[in-house]
Amino acid sequence: MPDDDPTAVPPAVPDDVRAPHGPLPEGGTARPITRWGTPVMHAPQQQVTTYDDALATLAADMVATMYAADGVGLAACQVGEDVAMFVFDCPDDDGVRTVGLVCNPVLTLPEGRERRLDDDDEGCLSFPGSFEPCPRPDWARVDGTGLDGEPVSFEGTGLLARCLQHETDHTLGTVFGDRLSAKSRKRLTKKHDAAAEDYPLDWPAGQG
Numbered sequence: 001m002p003d004d005d006p007t008a009v010p011p012a013v014p015d016d017v018r019a020p021h022g023p024l025p026e027g028g029t030a031r032p033i034t035r036w037g038t039p040v041m042h043a044p045q046q047q048v049t050t051y052d053d054a055l056a057t058l059a060a061d062m063v064a065t066m067y068a069a070d071g072v073g074l075a076a077c078q079v080g081e082d083v084a085m086f087v088f089d090c091p092d093d094d095g096v097r098t099v100g101l102v103c104n105p106v107l108t109l110p111e112g113r114e115r116r117l118d119d120d121d122e123g124c125l126s127f128p129g130s131f132e133p134c135p136r137p138d139w140a141r142v143d144g145t146g147l148d149g150e151p152v153s154f155e156g157t158g159l160l161a162r163c164l165q166h167e168t169d170h171t172l173g174t175v176f177g178d179r180l181s182a183k184s185r186k187r188l189t190k191k192h193d194a195a196a197e198d199y200p201l202d203w204p205a206g207q208g
Helices: 053-068 158-172 182-194
Strands: 074-077 085-091 097-108 121-123 131-133 139-145 151-157
Touching: 053 074, 053 085, 074 158, 085 158, 097 151, 097 158, 131 182, 139 158, 151 158
Parallel strands: none
Antiparallel strands: 074 085, 085 097, 097 139, 121 131, 139 151
């Protein structure tokens, strides 16, 4: 999922960033981002059962790719891997950034009177250069496991709530365009096509 300010460059993680389960892995290599239409993007991802060096390397590459693309979240399928995992560095409704990593995410959303929809714009790094309003609940929680297999849990409001929902969707084979009306998806596609020259197929790995 892209940052709502595409010109922003994430700074080094400061002390006031929330990292309830520790910092994001470092030392990875940015990879090309997999695009909508690729089969891995449209099928449920394999659950993580082995927590090893290969998983940690993939996570570090995902973090590097997310930052290189000025994103706030990235799922493993977005670098072509059939693994139910995502990473994120995203602000909530109060502007407080939370960083984290979730394997095998399970999403909890408000129900009944507690359910309020946020109709802000949404975009996807795998369909770059375009945004469209996409109604989502304004609070979300995700539970899963970290790189060591221990339980993790994250919750938030605003863009963070949207990010947790968007990235969990990716692990289930859903892209946010699937949630749009035909008319909205047509507008999204038109914007994407107009921006295509800015996002070559090796983006962001081949940039700079």
